[in-house]
Amino acid sequence: MAVTVTGLLAPAAPASPAASAPAATVGRLRGPAAPAEYSYLQKAVPGQPLPRHAYADAAAQAAALPEAPGQWQPLGPANIGGRVVSLALDPQRPDTLYAAAASGGLWRSADAGRTFEPAWPDSATQAMGAVAVAPDGTLYVGTGEPNPGGGSLTYEGTGVYRSTDRGTHWEPVGLRDSGTVGAIAVDPRDPARVLVAAAGSLYTPGGDRGVYLSTDAGGSWRRVLDVPGEFTGAVDVSHDPADPDRLYAVLWDRRREPDKRTYGGPGSGLYRSDDSGTTWHRLDLPAPAPGTALGRIGLGAAASEPGRLYAITGDADGAFTSFRTSADAGDSWTALPDDPALKQSQGGYAWWFGKVWVDPERADHLHVAGVSLLTSGDGGTSWRAEGDAVHADQHAMVWDPRRPGRVYLGNDGGVYRSDARGDSGWTKAVYEPWTQLYSVATTPQDPGRISGGAQDNGSVRSWGGARFNTYLGGDGLQNLIDPKDKNRVYACYQYGECSRSTDGGDTMTSFTAATTADRRNWFTPVQLDPARPGILYYGGNRLNRSTDAGRTWQTISPDLTGGPGRDTYPYGTISTVAAGGDGRTLWAGTDDGRVWTSPDLGAHWTQVLGGQPWVTRVAVDPADAAHAYVALSGYRSGSPQPHLLTTRDAGRTWTDLSPGLPQAPVNAVVPTPDGTLYAATDQGVFTNTGTTWQRLGSGLPLVPVTDLSYDPANHRLAAATFGRGFYGVAVR
Numbered sequence: 198m199a200v201t202v203t204g205l206l207a208p209a210a211p212a213s214p215a216a217s218a219p220a221a222t223v224g225r226l227r228g229p230a231a232p233a234e235y236s237y238l239q240k241a242v243p244g245q246p247l248p249r250h251a252y253a254d255a256a257a258q259a260a261a262l263p264e265a266p267g268q269w270q271p272l273g274p275a276n277i278g279g280r281v282v283s284l285a286l287d288p289q290r291p292d293t294l295y296a297a298a299a300s301g302g303l304w305r306s307a308d309a310g311r312t313f314e315p316a317w318p319d320s321a322t323q324a325m326g327a328v329a330v331a332p333d334g335t336l337y338v339g340t341g342e343p344n345p346g347g348g349s350l351t352y353e354g355t356g357v358y359r360s361t362d363r364g365t366h367w368e369p370v371g372l373r374d375s376g377t378v379g380a381i382a383v384d385p386r387d388p389a390r391v392l393v394a395a396a397g398s399l400y401t402p403g404g405d406r407g408v409y410l411s412t413d414a415g416g417s418w419r420r421v422l423d424v425p426g427e428f429t430g431a432v433d434v435s436h437d438p439a440d441p442d443r444l445y446a447v448l449w450d451r452r453r454e455p456d457k458r459t460y461g462g463p464g465s466g467l468y469r470s471d472d473s474g475t476t477w478h479r480l481d482l483p484a485p486a487p488g489t490a491l492g493r494i495g496l497g498a499a500a501s502e503p504g505r506l507y508a509i510t511g512d513a514d515g516a517f518t519s520f521r522t523s524a525d526a527g528d529s530w531t532a533l534p535d536d537p538a539l540k541q542s543q544g545g546y547a548w549w550f551g552k553v554w555v556d557p558e559r560a561d562h563l564h565v566a567g568v569s570l571l572t573s574g575d576g577g578t579s580w581r582a583e584g585d586a587v588h589a590d591q592h593a594m595v596w597d598p599r600r601p602g603r604v605y606l607g608n609d610g611g612v613y614r615s616d617a618r619g620d621s622g623w624t625k626a627v628y629e630p631w632t633q634l635y636s637v638a639t640t641p642q643d644p645g646r647i648s649g650g651a652q653d654n655g656s657v658r659s660w661g662g663a664r665f666n667t668y669l670g671g672d673g674l675q676n677l678i679d680p681k682d683k684n685r686v687y688a689c690y691q692y693g694e695c696s697r698s699t700d701g702g703d704t705m706t707s708f709t710a711a712t713t714a715d716r717r718n719w720f721t722p723v724q725l726d727p728a729r730p731g732i733l734y735y736g737g738n739r740l741n742r743s744t745d746a747g748r749t750w751q752t753i754s755p756d757l758t759g760g761p762g763r764d765t766y767p768y769g770t771i772s773t774v775a776a777g778g779d780g781r782t783l784w785a786g787t788d789d790g791r792v793w794t795s796p797d798l799g800a801h802w803t804q805v806l807g808g809q810p811w812v813t814r815v816a817v818d819p820a821d822a823a824h825a826y827v828a829l830s831g832y833r834s835g836s837p838q839p840h841l842l843t844t845r846d847a848g849r850t851w852t853d854l855s856p857g858l859p860q861a862p863v864n865a866v867v868p869t870p871d872g873t874l875y876a877a878t879d880q881g882v883f884t885n886t887g888t889t890w891q892r893l894g895s896g897l898p899l900v901p902v903t904d905l906s907y908d909p910a911n912h913r914l915a916a917a918t919f920g921r922g923f924y925g926v927a928v929r
Contacts, residue, residue, distance in 0.1 A: 235719035237346065237453060238768070238788070239811045240862055240879075242831045242838075249374070249401055251832060251860075252879070253355050256322065256899055258859035259880035259892065267894025272647055272915065272923035274665030275630040277654050278588070278611020279920065282342055283327045283380075284595040287363070289334045291599050295364075296612050297325035299342045300352055300900060300920030301631025305364055310605055310614040312628035316364025319898035323920050324352035326378035326396070331388035335414065336360040337370075339378025343396040343432050344592070345451055345460060345548055352901075353377055357393055359415050370415030374404035379432035384473065385441050389414040392421075392474050394431035394446060399453045402427035408434050408446050410474050422468060422477045428452040429464030432493065434474075438500035438557060443526065444470045445506075446477065447494045450513075451548070460548040461492035461513025469527055480527040482508060485518040492518075497553030499560035507555065507577055509539070509565055511547025516540075518547075520565075520577055538580040542567025554594040556618060558601070564619055566591035570606065572620060586623045587613050590653060594619070609653040630922050632657070635720060635903050637917035638676040641910035642683040647925075648702075649904070649917050650674040656688035658702055668702035674720045679730045685746060692767060693721030693737060697747040712741045713752045716761055718770035718788060726776045727819065736771030740785055740799060753799030758787045775815045777822025782847075784825055786812025792827055794848050805848025810836050816866045823847040826854075828876070830862035841866065841876060857890035858883060867907045867914070871929070875914060877902035882916055882926075894926045 248254075280299040287293035292309040295316060303317035303325060317323075317338070327339040340354025356373035360366060372378075376398035384390035390412050397406035408422035408431045424430060429450050437443035446469075450462030467480045484491045490513040499505035506523040508530070517540045521530045542565065543550065556562035561576035569582035570591050588610020597603040606613040612626040633652035640646050648658040650673030657665045657673060667673075671690025679685035686702050689695035693714065696705035714737020726732035735741040740754040762768035773786040783795040790809035795802045806812075810831025818824035827842045839855035840863040858876065865877040874885045875893065879901040882893045897916070904917040907928075916924045 239813065240830045240832065241454075242810050242836045245836055249398070249404065252353055253322070255832070255859040255861040255880050259861070259878075259883075259899075260320070262857070262859075262883070262890060262892045264895060265884050265891040265893050267926045267928065269894050269896035269916075269924045269926045271630060271921070272925045273630070273659065274632055274657055274922055275628050276664045277632045277651060277657055277667070278626065278629040279632045279652065279654065280590070280592065280609045281607030281612055282325060282344065282592050284593040284605050284607045284612070285328045285330045286595055286597055286605075287330050287334060288332055294595075294605055294612075295328045295330065295336065296607060296629075297328040297338065297593075298323070298631035298920060299344070300324050300633060302898065302921070303328060303338055303364060304629070304631065306612070306626070309603075310612050310626055313612070313626065313630075316360075318367065319896075321367070321899060322352070322354055323898055323900045324354045326354060327381045327394075329381035329383050329391075331383040331391070331414075332385055333388040334361075334363065335383075335388055336364055337381050337383065337391060337415070339372075339375070339381050339393060341375065341377035341396075343377040343379040343430075345399055345453060345458075346546070351377070351399070353398060357381070357415060370411075371418050372405045372409060375406075376404055377430070379430070379447075380434050382434045382436055382444065385436065390473070391415060392434050392444065393418075394434040396430035396432050396449070396451070397424075397428070399451060406430045407448075408474070408477070421470075421474055422446055422448075424448060424464060426450055426462065426464040428459070429462070432551065433496065435496070435498070437498045437503075437526070439498070439503035442471060442473050444474050445496055445498065445527070446470070447496060447551070449493050450490070459513065460515065461490035461511075463490070465491040465494065467494055467496060467508065467527065482510070482521070482527070482530060483519070483532075485510065485512045489513070489518070493548045493551035495551040495553045495566065497555040497563065499555045500557040502560035505555075505560045507553045507563060509547075509551070509553055511543060511551070515543070515546040515548050517543040522577060533577040534579070536580045538571060538582055539565070539567075542569050542571045542580075542582065544568040550591065552592065552594070554596075557596050557598070559618075562618065564594060566594075570608075570619075574620075583623070586621070588625075588653075631920055632922045633919045634917035634922065635672075635674050635919070636676050637904045637906045637915050637923055638678045638686075639906040639908050639913075639915045640678040640683045641680055641908050644908070644911045644913065646678065646683055647915060647923055648676045648678065648686065648688070649923060650676050650689065652919070655690070656702075658686075660701060661703065668698075669696060669705055675723045677723060677725055679725065679746075681730055685730075687723055687733070687747065689721060689723060691719050693717030693735070695721065695723055695735070695747075708743075708747045708750070711748075711750045712737065713750070714738055714741070715756070716758075716767040716770045718767060718772055720772070722771060722774045724774045724776065726780070727778050728780060732776075734774045734776060734783070736774045736785060738770050740771060740774065740783070742799065753783075754785070754793075754795070754802055757785055757791060757793050757802070759789050759791070772812055773814045775817045775825070777817045778819050779822045782817070782822035784815040784817060786815045786827060788812070792848065794825070796847070803848065805844070806842075806851070810838055810840075813863060814865045816868055818868050819870050821845070824868075826866045826868060826874070828863035828866045830864070832861055840878075854885070857885075864901070864903050865905045867905045869907060869909065873929070875905055875907065877905045877916060882914075897924055897926075
């Protein structure tokens with residue numbers, strides 16, 4: 198279906214090793230929280246703040262470029278899913294559900310969550326924060342994901358939008374400076390009375406922050422709950438289901454810097470309004486232990502017992518601190534037992550969840566968001582985890598008032614439905630095409646064979662079953678297919694845990710232990726030699742080489758980085774590897790901005806660039822190993838440096854190829870034998886045949902493209918998008 202929206206729209210000097218800038222550092226990260234930092238650090242530069250509207254400005258630049266011929270086609274997966282941050286039911290149409298995907302747009306289901314169709318334009322930002330439906334069917338979305346991490350960088354949006362035809366057409370209705378939107382609440386008695394929880398930018402202060410009220414369906418807004426700090430935002434607002442004049446809001450201090458993460462503070466708190474959101478006062482929710490800042494708060498209110506509330510709290514480091522209940526709408530609180538399941542469910546990153554849902558018919562029947570979905574049948578005294586019944590990492594839930602016992606759940610695996618009050622009987626949507634992909638691999642031996650690494654959904658492949666299936670777990674990252682043997686495949690999950698297979702992935706054998714590294718990137722690069730695919734390269738902080746398809750490995754470089762960062766997060770790692778077609782030349786780039794080359798398979802190394810942003814990709818001209826391209830990231834911290842460089846003399850001199858590209862990270866670059874260049878960016882795919890840049894083809898949503906795979910035998914290019922799955926286009 199068509200969906201439209203109206204109203205939108207100098208190269209760094211080469212550095213010697215001695216002159217290289219010092220390695221950037223990262224802040225205090227602990228345990229499972231660390232994976233959330235990868236893509237943020239990739240796009241950040243220490244000491245350089247994010248310019249407001251950087252993403253939207255880059256999108257406008259991309260849209261203004263001329264278009265090269267081509268028609269992108271979605272290639273799947275449609276059954277894997279991805280992170281869903283908000284859900285809403287249509288009050289006028291039974292079994293109609295809206296799902297907001299974190300970086301995949303808005304989707305509508307007319308069959309009770311079984312299948313979904315787009316309800317948001319491909320040409321607008323795909324970053325979503327909240328969705329709500331008014332009693333008259335008017336649909337609202339708030340763009341920009343308020344969650345502060347996840348293997349992805351969570352993208353900011355462009356404000357609040359309204360649709361009066363269930364998502365066919367949209368118009369912007371303000372709060373463009375909200376950065377991210379945590380929630381939208383529509384008065385159940387007055388569809389024109391709308392409240393928005395504006396969370397603000399995670400990276401820069403100010404903007405539209407707090408709770409905003411519109412009494413004319415978004416025509417105008419006034420802030421009714423201000424924030425106490427420049428990095429405080431509203432992450433939730435909701436009506437009390439037992440009293441629509443009463444509302445609750447959650448404020449939260451949150452800020453991300455390249456070397457520091459602040460996910461709590463004195464601005465975090467719980468607020469109540471007793472006059473439909475006109476005035477607010479802070480509730481005395483007990484803080485964590487002395488000296489510990491209050492982090493994100495999750496709140497649930499009971500419809501069947503007026504005044505009954507439940508609240509879960511965490512500290513600024515992401516640890517669970519308490520679960521409490523109130524019988525008087527938050528005037529006083531009672532601590533409930535600290536069941537070990539609560540602590541385990543938060544996983545050390547309580548800032549990723551912050552949600553409590555109460556059964557509308559039973560005030561003692563609760564669900565809490567966490568790694569696992571937690572359920573209590575006794576008012577929070579005891580808990581049980583759903584375990585493998587649903588995917589991990591819960592973010593959204595909505596109860597269907599038309600269907601007693603029916604509840605929908607949104608998590609990192611997509612949308613689920615239960616007709617047993619969420620206690621059991623979960624079924625997953627069968628069509629939900631919004632997977633966040635890190636990589637793509639194709640083979641000339643079989644144009645229908647495609648695989649890639651998916652955020653929190655493992656390494657997925659198109660073969661081995663009737664639909665896409667996962668053949669290696671974890672967060673799927675590097676995937677490769679041997680171009681001369683389609684059954685010889687490689688797949689990795691986080692921090693370089695990689696495996697090989699000779700039967701297409703049916704059986705996987707790990708080879709990580711055979712490699713040597715002090716530090717391994719979240720996305721550890723593994724690459725095949727272009728002429729001899731039985732030779733592989735694996736980058737930790739030193740480069741490893743295998744001549745027997747990954748069975749054994751030898752270290753062929755010193756540490757190519759500036760050393761580790763200040764904490765346990767793996768920093769100071771090789772981020773990209775490339776081999777020349779001459780069988781001798783090697784290239785490597787690092788996360789701390791260094792580029793190296795070796796003319797003799799690692800016997801000698803020369804640093805040819807330093808002091809750059811994160812090096813996302815090095816690619817080599819198939820016909821000339823001295824002709825290389827270096828793709829860079831870092832614009833989200835306002836980096837003035839270019840994002841695509843090239844050298845024709847093995848790194849002695851460099852040319853900036855960035856002019857004409859949108860000012861955005863370049864995530865991958867592919868040079869072809871005929872001289873065409875393809876660049877994957879946060880704003881789509883662009884091509885250059887030697888003169889100017891053009892957008893490649895039509896039909897590709899406005900979504901970050903993380904990787905490209907070029908198949909010259911079949912004249913096609915495949916793209917991994919971070920939020921809309923794989924796309925393919927025919928090329929010359």
